[in-house]
Amino acid sequence: MDTPKAWLFDLDGVIVETADLHFKSWKRLADSLDIPFGEEENQALKGVSRRKSIEEILALDNRTLPEEEIQQLMDKKNGWYQDSIAELTPDDILEGIPEFLEELQQMGVKLGIGSSSKNAQFIMDYLKINDIFEVVIDGTKVEKTKPNPEVFLKGANALGAKPSETLVFEDAASGVEAALAGGMTCVGVGSEEHLGDADLVISTFEGLTPQALLEKLEHKQ
Ligand code: BG6
Ligand code: MG
Numbered sequence: 001m002d003t004p005k006a007w008l009f010d011l012d013g014v015i016v017e018t019a020d021l022h023f024k025s026w027k028r029l030a031d032s033l034d035i036p037f038g039e040e041e042n043q044a045l046k047g048v049s050r051r052k053s054i055e056e057i058l059a060l061d062n063r064t065l066p067e068e069e070i071q072q073l074m075d076k077k078n079g080w081y082q083d084s085i086a087e088l089t090p091d092d093i094l095e096g097i098p099e100f101l102e103e104l105q106q107m108g109v110k111l112g113i114g115s116s117s118k119n120a121q122f123i124m125d126y127l128k129i130n131d132i133f134e135v136v137i138d139g140t141k142v143e144k145t146k147p148n149p150e151v152f153l154k155g156a157n158a159l160g161a162k163p164s165e166t167l168v169f170e171d172a173a174s175g176v177e178a179a180l181a182g183g184m185t186c187v188g189v190g191s192e193e194h195l196g197d198a199d200l201v202i203s204t205f206e207g208l209t210p211q212a213l214l215e216k217l218e219h220k221q
């Protein structure tokens with residue numbers, strides 16, 4: 001395929017492995033509520049908003065709670081989660097990502113972040129990656145979170161690219177759905193089992209160059 005003009009990266013699970021930190025905080029909350037919650041249930045929470053996540057957890061046990069309590073639970077989980085991300089450093093950036101981004105910078109393409117998280121800016125500060133991305137669209141800037149395409153449409157637009165000129169990297173099924181619904185090409189980062197709808201699935205950025213990736217995509221299309 002032609003070199004995309006805009007390259008949009010999801011943050012959690014693509015640039016840094018925060019899924020486990022989210023999981024630990026949700027698990028602590030679910031345990032405190034006596035709601036059975038494990039790794040498999042957690043898969044469905046990847047990429048979706050904090051609000052949707054708590055609703056999914058409560059639904060596991062057919063619970064309904066007053067709005068005020070739901071807010072308190074979300075705040076509690078976010079407090080634990082924020083304590084855990086405060087430990088992140090540039091060393092936590094996933095393997096192969098620094099080299100991949102450096103090559104993209106040399107190619108002169110536009111780089112952006114498209115994340116559902118309202119903590120994205122904190123995480124980017126801890127990882128010291130702010131200067132790399134021209135545009136950051138996160139959970140504080142959208143009304144509808146993934147699988148709605150809003151986050152990626154806003155990202156592409158802010159980078160001056162049409163959806164057809166945009167490539168998205170996503171580790172969550174909800175994010176792959178969002179990118180495809182927005183008319184973009186999507187590379188899933190993870191397993192075929194969870195991300196089979198993506199145009200291409202890679203397991204890691206380690207040893208991967210943008211050129212090699214584009215060739216792989218070419219063969220798939
Ligand atoms: C996404 C994560 O990036 O952000 C989800 O994959 C998370 O697991 C969502 O629920 C919202 O995050 P936050 O930081 O705003 O609670
Ligand atoms: Mg993600």
